[in-house]
Amino acid sequence: xxxxxxxxxxxxxxACAFATAxxxxxxxxxxxxxxLKIGFVYVSxxxxxxxxxxxxxxxxxxxKALGAKVTSKYIESVPEGADAERVIRELAQSGHQLIFTxxxxxxxxxxxxxxxxxxxxFEHATGYKSAKNVGIYNARFYEGRYxxxxxxxxxxxxxxxxxxxxxxxxxxxxxxxxFARGMRSVNPKAExxxxxxxxxxxxxxxxQAADTLISQGxxxxxxxxxxTAAVQAAEAKKVYAVGYHSDMSKYxxxxxxxxxxxxxxxxxxxxxxSALDGKWKPGSVWGGIKEGMIxxxxxxxxxxxxxxxxxxxxxxDIKAGKFHPFTGPVKDNEGKERIAAGKTIDDATLNxxxxxxxxxxxxLPSSK
Numbered sequence: 062x063x064x065x066x067x068x069x070x071x072x073x074x075x076a077c078a079f080a081t082a083x084x085x086x087x088x089x090x091x092x093x094x095x096x097l098k099i100g101f102v103y104v105s106x107x108x109x110x111x112x113x114x115x116x117x118x119x120x121x122x123x124x125k126a127l128g129a130k131v132t133s134k135y136i137e138s139v140p141e142g143a144d145a146e147r148v149i150r151e152l153a154q155s156g157h158q159l160i161f162t163x164x165x166x167x168x169x170x171x172x173x174x175x176x177x178x179x180x181x182x183f184e185h186a187t188g189y190k191s192a193k194n195v196g197i198y199n200a201r202f203y204e205g206r207y208x209x210x211x212x213x214x215x216x217x218x219x220x221x222x223x224x225x226x227x228x229x230x231x232x233x234x235x236x237x238x239x240f241a242r243g244m245r246s247v248n249p250k251a252e253x254x255x256x257x258x259x260x261x262x263x264x265x266x267x268x269q270a271a272d273t274l275i276s277q278g279x280x281x282x283x284x285x286x287x288x289t290a291a292v293q294a295a296e297a298k299k300v301y302a303v304g305y306h307s308d309m310s311k312y313x314x315x316x317x318x319x320x321x322x323x324x325x326x327x328x329x330x331x332x333x334x335s336a337l338d339g340k341w342k343p344g345s346v347w348g349g350i351k352e353g354m355i356x357x358x359x360x361x362x363x364x365x366x367x368x369x370x371x372x373x374x375x376x377x378d379i380k381a382g383k384f385h386p387f388t389g390p391v392k393d394n395e396g397k398e399r400i401a402a403g404k405t406i407d408d409a410t411l412n413x414x415x416x417x418x419x420x421x422x423x424x425l426p427s428s429k
Contacts, residue, residue: 096129096130096131096132097130097131097132097158097159097333097336097337098131098132098133098134098155098156098157098158098159099120099123099131099132099133099134099157099158099159099160099161099333100133100134100135100136100149100152100153100157100159100160100161101116101117101120101133101134101135101136101160101161101163102135102136102139102145102148102149102152102160102161102162102163102164102167103116103117103135103136103137103138103139103163103164104138104139104140104141104163104164104166104167104261105137105138105261105262105287106137106138107135107137109311110289110304110306110307110308110309110311110312111262111287111288111289111306111307112163112261112287112306112323113137113163113287114306114307115306115307115322115323115324115325116161116163116186116325117135118307118325118326119324119325119326119328119329120133120135120161120325120329121326122325122326122327122329122330123326123329123330123333126326126330127330127333127334127337130337131333131337134152134157136148136152139164139167141164141165141166141167141170142166142170143170145162145164145166145167145170146170146173146174149162149167149170149171149174149183150174150177153174153177153178153181154178157181158180158181158182158336159181159182159183159184159332159333159336159341160181160182160183160184161183161184161185161186161329162183162184162185162186163186164186164187165186165187165188167185167186167188168185168188168189168190169190171183171185171188171195172190172192172195175192175194175195176192178194179193179194180194181194182194182196182336182341182343183195183196184196184197184198184332185197185198186198186199187199187232191343191345192343193343194343195343196332196341196342196343196344196345196346197344197345197346198328198344198345198346198347198348199346199347199348200323200347200348200349200354200355201347201348201349201350201354201355202232202235202236202321202323202355203235203236203238203239203386203387203411204239204349204350204355204379204386205321205322205350205355205356205357206235206236206237206239206240206243206321206386207239207240207242207243207375207379207386208243208321208357208372208375208376208379209240209243209283209303209318209319209320209321209357210222210239210240210241210242210243210244210245210246211243211244211246211247211368211371211372211375212303212318212319212360212364212368212372213240213243213244213251213281213283213301213303213318214243214244214245214246214247214248214251215247215248215364215365215368215371216281216301216318216363216364216368217244217248217251217280217281217301218280219278219279219280220248220250220251220252221251221252221253221254221277221278221279221280221281222240222244222251222252222253222254222279222280222281222282222283223253223254223255223256223271223274223275223277223279223281223282223283224237224240224253224254224255224256224274224282224283224284224285225256225258225267225270225271225274225282225283225284225285225286225290225291226255226256226257226258226284226285226286227257227258227259227260227261227285227286228257228259228261229257229425229426229427231411231412231413231414231415232412233285234414234415234416234417234425235387235411235412235414236285237253237255237285237417237421238387238414238417238418238421239386239387240253240283240303241253241417241418241419241420241421242386242387242391242418242420243386244420245419245420247371251420252420252421252422253420253421253422254274254277254279254422254423255417255421255422255423256270256273256274257270257426258270258286260286261286261287262286262287262288263286263288264288264289264290265290267284267286267288267290267291268290268291268293268294270291271284271290271291271294271295272294272298275294275295275298275300279300280300280301281295281300281301281302281303281318282294282295282300282301282302282303283302283303283304283305284305285305286305287306289304289309289312289313292304292309292312292313292316292317293312293313295313295316295317296312296313296314296315296316296317299315299316300316301316301317301318301361301363302316302317302318303317303318303319303320303321304317304319304320304321304322304358305320305321306320306321306322306323307320307322307323307358308320308322308358308359310358310359310361315361315363317358317361318360318361318363318364319357319358319359319360319361319364320357320358321355321357321358322355322356322357322358323354323355324353324354324355324356325354327353327354328346328348328354347408349379350376350379350380351379351380351382357372357376385405385406387400387405387406387411388400388403388404388405388406389401389402389403389404389405389406390402391406391418392418392419393416393417393418393419394416394417394418394419394420394421394422396419399416399418
């Protein structure tokens with residue numbers, strides 16, 4: 062999860078996404094017969110849905126896959142900043158040989174601690190700074206957003222979708238834009254209204270924002286925040302929703318059309334195994350549908366079969382590299398061409414996205 066305090070440099074991440082890792086001397090490895098000690102640092106409570114829940118699900122999948130070869134410890138609800146540095150340092154000091162830090166605001170604390178523990182291997186989620194013993198990883202959330210937009214575009218009757226958003230940083234903006242482009246690919250009249258809550262996890266604000274959007278005519282709502290509040294609001298108001306991070310259908314059995322979910326288990330398992338084998342290297346990974354890091358949750362029974370088939374066709378094209386959600390022509394919502402016809406946005410430019418595309422109402426707030 063990105064932090065609002067480091068919002069302008071995500072492009073640096075894209076410059077090295079999926080770069081070939083540079084080999085460095087092997088880090089700390091367990092003694093013969095001892096398990097690899099792995100630490101996880103979480104920014105919010107695990108709960109039963111959302112960003113941290115998905116990371117912890119990945120941790121459990123790793124433990125199941127590797128069994129007695131690993132042991133893991135997690136610390137949840139760790140604020141970004143000084144507290145994060147302290148927690149990361151304590152994990153390193155207590156002998157954890159591989160440490161995953163799962164919030165963008167943990168980037169600088171991770172780099173700082175890594176400098177004093179050169180034999181400990183660190184993996185930081187959604188950041189852009191790496192080091193000899195720090196790798197970075199992220200998921201292409203925007204791919205799932207486009208697919209969810211197709212569903213929303215087909216299911217809306219008011220032609221208005223509501224989007225509860227955390228902070229106006231590129232990662233969130235590209236999700237809004239991908240969702241809008243997905244909607245308008247099947248429903249050119251569709252519009253997306255956005256309410257910014259300036260928080261990653263504030264169920265009260267998220268619920269209020271969703272209620273406001275519904276009162277403004279949105280009959281489909283989605284969110285780039287961590288709680289289930291938007292889905293619950295949709296369920297209460299009898300409109301549709303698209304969940305995010307994890308499957309939130311238990312909070313909106315009638316409302317949730319699908320959800321854009323993040324799948325970390327395979328990555329955690331492979332990374333831990335590479336550390337066990339003495340082959341870990343500080344790489345840069347930005348995985349999407351093709352890599353299995355982004356998946357749609359099961360469709361609501363209300364979604365017609367032909368719509369499901371259409372979504373699955375586009376998903377297959379994304380997976381095969383035949384389609385990209387930001388292949389031009391792409392215009393912003395003021396009519397300026399941003400991506401020419403036939404051209405596809407590169408990762409560095411994508412991670413600097415600072416405009417709304419056609420179909421998104423309003424003006425993008427300053428991220429400074």
